[in-house]
Amino acid sequence: MxxxxxxxxxxxxxxxxxxxxxxxxxxxxxxxxxxxxxxxxxxxxxxxLEFVRGDGMYLYDVKGTPYLDCYNNVVSVGHCNKRVAEAVARQVSLLNTHTRYLHPAILDYAERLLATFPDPLSRIMFACTGSEAVDLALRIAFSNTQAEGVIISEFAYHGTTMAVSSVSPSLGDAVPLGQHVCTVRAPIAYRSDSEDVGRRLAQDAEAAITDLERHGIRFAAFLADTIFSSDGLAADPVGLLQPVVDVVHRHGGLYIADEVQSGFCRTGDAFWGFLRHHIVPDIVVMGKPMGNGIPISACVTAPGLLDTFGTCRYFNTFGGNPVSIAAASAVLSELQECNLLENCRVTGNYLKQQLKKLQCKYACIGDVRGVGLYLSIEFVKSRKTKEPDSIKTLAVVNSLREAHVLVSTYGIFENCLKLRPLLIMKKEHVDYFIDQLDKILDKLNKS
Structure with missing residues (x-):
């Protein structure tokens, strides 16, 4: 950096x-x-920015100015969503306690959520944050493999606990990787020296396993954000993850899909990001958008893995509490009954088409990639050399902020614009965003 x-x-x-x-x-x-x-x-x-309230696609500052939120994947079904707010208020005024008492709500929600997964993923454990869910997934993997070697992408972010920050290189040099961790290149085609980024990822994983084992560290798990968001976004081609899953299983490891970013309809063509690649992970973790701002996360896996791990006692005081479950249940109803998966697909396609038009207009846009309502614009100094332009990227982000549009930067070179709008985004929101971005790029192009 x-x-x-x-x-x-x-x-x-x-x-x-x-x-x-x-x-x-x-x-x-x-x-x-x-x-x-x-x-x-x-x-x-x-x-x-200082915000004082939210409503739908917008956050409002102290002066009442609305900001179009094209960044926030936490409140994915809308700021202050009415269904979620009412469910939380109703439950918090009735009961809130831990999972050592019987309560049907957690079971009802578990059945509904597990119905969105393919076999054999039919067991769920609850926590409060994505970090805790990833931590739990690693514990399950270590318990089942009796190993501890972990492979991740080179600029991954998976969380902030001691164990999970050690597999989160995007936190920077001040947060060291664990000695049991090895990194591989993200399968981003734009900067790849290979036409088959899925095959390259599998080859890199094979080499990483060999390297771990040469250092006396047995391989336990491959952990990946399904859309490789922190690395700069890798969504295509469909099916790119199957080769690495095959390598992981051949070496006796477990494949952990981090769906905090790509899950809950975000990709627009499947409820879970891994489904569009036609794979079945061994463990799936989820968090942030699950409760639309109310802390809840989960780890889903097959019964056999939990049978082994179940010799340990697991308890999370707030994980799966009735209030968080009420929020999560309301979110799931909102996603399914409002057909937000289809909205992600349709609105996401429209947004990507408009961005492609801007790419034709401005040479500083080297690549537009992504799927559904998670898109990346990569800014370069030259399309020929593909030299990253992090200064322009930051200028665009801050200019959009002044135009009352919220986005951010990401990627290993910090030269990618992160577009991760709420799942309720409509065509009129896209048009406003594109109009503002066009004006900003035109002004920067002339300066």
């Missing part, structure tokens, strides 16, 4: 060097935040 470009140490992070550009009230809030919360917390954008 080039700290001259990004002194905050976080993609699209606010730098304290800009404090003098803010008004007195903003400076006071940031100072209090630093004094009370410490320096590890980061803010987004050159000019941080």
């Amino acid at each position: 080039d700290n001259k470009i990004n002194p905050s140490g976080m993609p699209n992070g606010f730098s304290l060097d800009r404090m003098g550009e803010l008004d007195a009230g903003e400076q006071q809030l940031i100072t209090r935040r630093m004094e009370l919360l410490g320096p590890a917390y980061r803010l987004m954008y050159d000019h941080p």
Whole structure:
């Protein structure tokens, strides 16, 4: 990471060097935040935002200005969704406790959610965050394989616990990878030296397993965000993951699909991201959008793996509590009854088409990729050399923020625009976003 470009140490992070550009009230809030919360917390954008409410596709600042949210995958069925809010209010006024007491709601929801998975994925364990779910998945994998070697993509992000941060290289050099961890290149075709990125990923995994075992570390699991979001987004070609699954199983390991980013209809052509690649993972983890902002996550797997792990006692005080289950159940109803999978497909296709038109117009757009409502725009200094342009990317992100549109940066070179809008996005929202992006690119092109 080039700290001259990004002194905050976080993609699209606010730098304290800009404090003098803010008004007195903003400076006071940031100072209090630093004094009370410490320096590890980061803010987004050159000019941080303070929001006071949300509604549907929009967040509203202290002046009542609406910002089109094209970034937030947490409240994926809409800010302050009425169905979710009412379900939470109803349950929190009735009962909230842990899973050591009998309660039918957790079982009813488990049955409904598991019905979206293929066989043999028919057991579920609940936690509060995606980090906890990944941590639990790794424990299950280690227990079943009696090994601990893990393979991940080179700029992956899977969470923040001690165990999971050790498999999250995108957190930066200050957060070291575990000695049991090996990285491979993400299967992004735009910068690949291979026509078959799926085959290359499998070959890289094979080499990584060999390297681990040469160092006396037995291979346990391949852990991947199904859409490789932190690496810059890899969605195509369909079926690209089957070769690496075959390698993992041939070496006695387990394939863990991290669906926090690609699950719950996000890709537009399947409820889960792994389904569009026609694979069946050994373990699936999910989080953020599951409760539309209420903390809940889960780990899904086959009965046999949990039979082995079940010799251990697992308890999570808040995991699967009735209030979180009520939120998750309402989200699932919203996804299914409002046909948001189809909306992701249709609106996502329209958004991608409009972005492709901008690509034809502006040479700085090297690639447009993704699927459904998760798309990436990669900015380059030259289409011929494909030299990343992280400075322009950041300029676009902050210009969009000034135009009241929320997006961010990501990717190993920080030169990709992350478009991850709410699943309720409509054509009129796309048109506004495209119009603002067009104006900004035209202005930057002339400067």
